[in-house]
Amino acid sequence: MSSIIGLFKRNYTAFFSPPKVLKSTSEQGSQIAPLKFGILGAAAIAPAALINPAQSHSDVVVYAIAARDPKRAEAFAEKYGIEKWYGNYQALLDDPEIDAVYNPLPNGLHYEWTMKALAAGKHVLLEKPSGDTAEETRRMFDLAENKGLILLEAFHYRFHPAIQRVKDIINSGELGKIKHISASLAIPKGIITGNDIRLDYNLGGGAMMDCGCYPLSCLRYLTSANPISVNDAKATVYRRNTLIDTGMAVNLTFPSASPSSSPPESQPEEPVTATLVADFATPWILGVLPRMPRIFVLAECEQGSVEMFNFVMPVIYHYIQIRPLQGKARTEKVYSFRTATHKGTSEDQNEKKGEEWWSTYRYQLEAFVDKVRGREPQTWVSREDSIANMEWIEKIYEKTNLGARPQSNFQLESSE
Ligand SMILES: NC(=O)C1=CN([C@@H]2O[C@H](COP(=O)(O)OP(=O)(O)OC[C@H]3O[C@@H](n4cnc5c(N)ncnc54)[C@H](OP(=O)(O)O)[C@@H]3O)[C@@H](O)[C@H]2O)C=CC1
Numbered sequence: 001m002s003s004i005i006g007l008f009k010r011n012y013t014a015f016f017s018p019p020k021v022l023k024s025t026s027e028q029g030s031q032i033a034p035l036k037f038g039i040l041g042a043a044a045i046a047p048a049a050l051i052n053p054a055q056s057h058s059d060v061v062v063y064a065i066a067a068r069d070p071k072r073a074e075a076f077a078e079k080y081g082i083e084k085w086y087g088n089y090q091a092l093l094d095d096p097e098i099d100a101v102y103n104p105l106p107n108g109l110h111y112e113w114t115m116k117a118l119a120a121g122k123h124v125l126l127e128k129p130s131g132d133t134a135e136e137t138r139r140m141f142d143l144a145e146n147k148g149l150i151l152l153e154a155f156h157y158r159f160h161p162a163i164q165r166v167k168d169i170i171n172s173g174e175l176g177k178i179k180h181i182s183a184s185l186a187i188p189k190g191i192i193t194g195n196d197i198r199l200d201y202n203l204g205g206g207a208m209m210d211c212g213c214y215p216l217s218c219l220r221y222l223t224s225a226n227p228i229s230v231n232d233a234k235a236t237v238y239r240r241n242t243l244i245d246t247g248m249a250v251n252l253t254f255p256s257a258s259p260s261s262s263p264p265e266s267q268p269e270e271p272v273t274a275t276l277v278a279d280f281a282t283p284w285i286l287g288v289l290p291r292m293p294r295i296f297v298l299a300e301c302e303q304g305s306v307e308m309f310n311f312v313m314p315v316i317y318h319y320i321q322i323r324p325l326q327g328k329a330r331t332e333k334v335y336s337f338r339t340a341t342h343k344g345t346s347e348d349q350n351e352k353k354g355e356e357w358w359s360t361y362r363y364q365l366e367a368f369v370d371k372v373r374g375r376e377p378q379t380w381v382s383r384e385d386s387i388a389n390m391e392w393i394e395k396i397y398e399k400t401n402l403g404a405r406p407q408s409n410f411q412l413e414s415s416e
């Protein structure tokens with residue numbers, strides 16, 4: 001019972017009523033004003049990913065919104081109490097008050113508007129997947145580095161303590177080496193329909209891009225490696241556009257993953273086999289009953305297995321099940337670094353920031369601001385990581401006959 005009440009309290013606080021903190025101002029003795037964010041597009045994800053988490057961050061103000069339709073921008077600004085609105089994206093980028101831009105545009109526009117935002121001197125929090133191709137991602141990071149700006153692909157799940165705990169369990173060597181690992185993000189048919197950006201090839205749509213980027217990222221994170229090969233990739237094709245996958249099932253091989261604490265082995269190392277499922281149109285049971293979303297990662301190791309249910313949205317609810325071949329199975333839930341149910345593995349656990357109600361997005365915002373402010377973030381998604389994820393998305397598409405998503409033909413003018 002208490003855990004059901006806890007679940008409601010946590011989610012209510014996370015998504016509907018985060019504590020509103022005072023923003024850092026010079027009156028409070030702080031030398032610097034809070035970071036001012038501008039949002040490109042009145043996107044559905046913007047409230048959960050930025051507006052809501054910003055309420056409980058003293059160093060962030062969501063200051064401006066731009067939409068292609070000025071009326072939409074104005075209505076969005078009014079709804080969320082945003083000070084400024086613009087009827088086009090460039091006008092927002094031209095606003096010198098803005099320090100950082102959140103880019104939740106369709107995937108096919110990530111490159112163009114991130115390049116323009118960086119050219120305008122803004123740090124960028126960029127939605128996943130970072131671009132349509134690895135080349136786009138490489139160029140965005142090159143520009144960010146040249147300009148001394150922060151660019152982060154918003155793989156929010158990485159910032160949550162739960163997935164980090166799964167990695168700690170694997171790396172501890174308690175279960176031995178990974179033999180097989182599978183990860184899935186599959187949601188039922190009926191949520192993504194009609195004009196959804198995910199069904200538009202020219203906007204970088206497709207299930208592998210949208211859902212699949214997470215399990216791919218998670219497989220790479222937990223094995224601490226990039227795949228060696230895509231052995232097989234089967235796309236379920238959208239009947240209205242045969243370049244769009246509504247589902248993708250992939251078999252991959254990863255290099256043998258030695259947990260960092262295992263002793264050196266004399267035996268030859270077996271590669272790790274992996275499966276990935278991405279789906280945004282899972283058929284309903286008998287066509288009438290929607291299926292539960294299948295969001296999990298499962299690492300089957302020499303001495304047992306570890307599975308995390310709901311690695312993408314763990315604040316809602318998650319569990320980590322550890323099943324050693326010898327000994328008792330156990331379940332852990334890790335909503336904050338401080339209040340983890342397991343005995344801490346890290347000495348500084350109590351010092352790490354976060355509350356049970358912090359969503360993945362709130363943890364991510366903390367890290368983004370730390371990085372912009374020159375502090376060491378709790379964790380980070382690096383340039384190399386983002387580029388590699390796009391490279392393997394491309395390789396997976398190439399294994400099907402759908403081909404990679406179209407590269408943007410946008411070119412930054414040399415003066416920008
Ligand atoms: N981190 C996460 O958990 C999630 C991330 N995402 C990612 O965020 C991005 C946006 O997703 P989502 O919010 O669901 O999408 P929406 O369709 O709600 O938002 C996309 C925005 O893009 C703008 N836009 C600009 N050009 C076009 C165009 N030609 N067609 C359609 N829209 C256009 C629109 O802004 P305008 O207001 O100007 O019309 C629209 O508001 C994607 O990259 C997606 O992968 C999505 C969901 C969850």
Ligand SMILES: O=C1OC[C@@H](O)[C@H](O)[C@H]1O
Nearest residue numbers: 187192198210211280312
């Ligand atoms: O978290 C997510 O789950 C569902 C997807 O459609 C969405 O884009 C993604 O980010």
